[in-house]
Structure formats: structure tokens, C-alpha cells
Amino acid sequence: DQQVKQNSPSLSVQEGRISILNCDYTNSMFDYFLWYKKYPAEGPTFLISISSIKDKNEDGRFTVFLNKSAKHLSLHIVPSQPGDSAVYFCAASPMGGGNKLTFGTGTQLKVEL
Amino acid sequence: GAGVSQSPSNKVTEKGKDVELRCDPISGHTALYWYRQRLGQGLEFLIYFQGNSAPDKSGLPSDRFSAERTGESVSTLTIQRTQQEDSAVYLCASSLWGSGTNEQFFGPGTRLTVL
DSSP states (O other), rough: OOSSSOSSSEEEEEEEEEEEEEEEOOTOOEEEEEEEOOOOOOOOOOEEEEEESSSSHHHHHTEEETTTTTTTTEEEEOOOGGGOOOEHHHHOOOOTTTTTEOOOOOOOEEEEE | OOOOEEEEEEEEEEOOOOOEEEEEOOOOOOOOEEEEEEEEEEEEEEEEEEETTBBBTTTTSSSTEEEEOOSOOOEEEOOOOOOOOOEEEEEEEEEEETTTSSSOOOOOOOEEEOO
């Protein structure tokens, strides 16, 4: 039972354009969401998060949007850069520090010159 | 400061052998997690330690898997009688309890290959 789904295994975008990565979830108990970025042979690194009391959180080139009614979130990267090429994982947990994360299967982003 | 470290980085073993994986969390982080990532899959939660509380073992796939943590420091994940389906990257993460976020800091992982 995949509670967090990333239906696009890969995405290719030109440098300077917008990258949009999508994530859907099914568990209504999730109310904290995170995006992690992973390079080959490295552990995932935290990128940005959002609590369910918000519908948008922005940090530099990265913005996460949350649509609770649709149980959908997205990560926007503007402008995309070649260094953004990595696997992006969406993760979710119930509110509160220290809870285990449920991850999606990841989207491989390739930013082309 | 030092991040989460894991050893070994790679481990190749024969089916049926036991393996032990080590994780050193970030100093001061009270929570420690183990995940695994099979090829082409997302990260799968295995076990979670928080201070002196009983660990959350709900993600361990079988009784061949066990983990220990000494206080708020090193943790070891042990897999007994390894099977080929145990082949995966095993990731450890730590976080600061009560930080208000669920940001977990990951180590580089141990790639386990069971022949």
C-alpha cells in the first residue's frame, strides 16, 4: 500500500525553466510534508518542508505547494540549474518531531543545458 | 560539525551469513532512524529510537532484523541469516527531538549485497 506516490519516475527540463515535481498521498493523518534531494552514492538531504496549516512555503528558488483537499503537493524549482539534477523524494509524517517518514519512490530530475 | 556517518559503505556477503551495520548520529540528536532503499524503490522505514523510550520496530520486515542503540549515540542494525532480498542500501538518519520539524539528517548509507 503506497501511501505517498510520485507517479513520474523522471523529468527532463531545460536550464532556466521551471521544474515541477508532483506528489500525492492517501493517508489523512499526514500533516507534515518534506522534500529531499538525493545524489548518487549520498544520503538524501533535506530541501524544504510544509505544514498542513499552510498551502505554500518558499525558500529561494524552491517553493512547495500543498493542496490538502486533493491530497497533493508539488515542488517548484525556478530557475532550474544543472546542479539540481538529482532524485527528489517526497516524504510525509503526522505532525510532531521525531516521527518516522513515509517516502515516495522518487522522481529523477535532469536539468539540461 | 560532523554529519551522520555509517560503516561500512559497502558490504558484500553470502546468503545465510549475519551482517552488522553501524551508524553514528549527529552529536546531540536524540532520535535515530533506520531506513532501507531497494533498487528503484523509495525509502522504507525500519526502526526508530528516541531517547530511553522503547524503539518503534514496526517497520522491521522479519525477526532476522534487529537494532540496538547505546544511549543517544551509536546504533547497530543486525541482519541474521541474510537473504538475497535483503540486498539494498541501508540508510541511517538522526534528528533533534522537539525541534518542531521532522527534518531528518541522513548518512551516506551502507550498500548491502547478498550473493
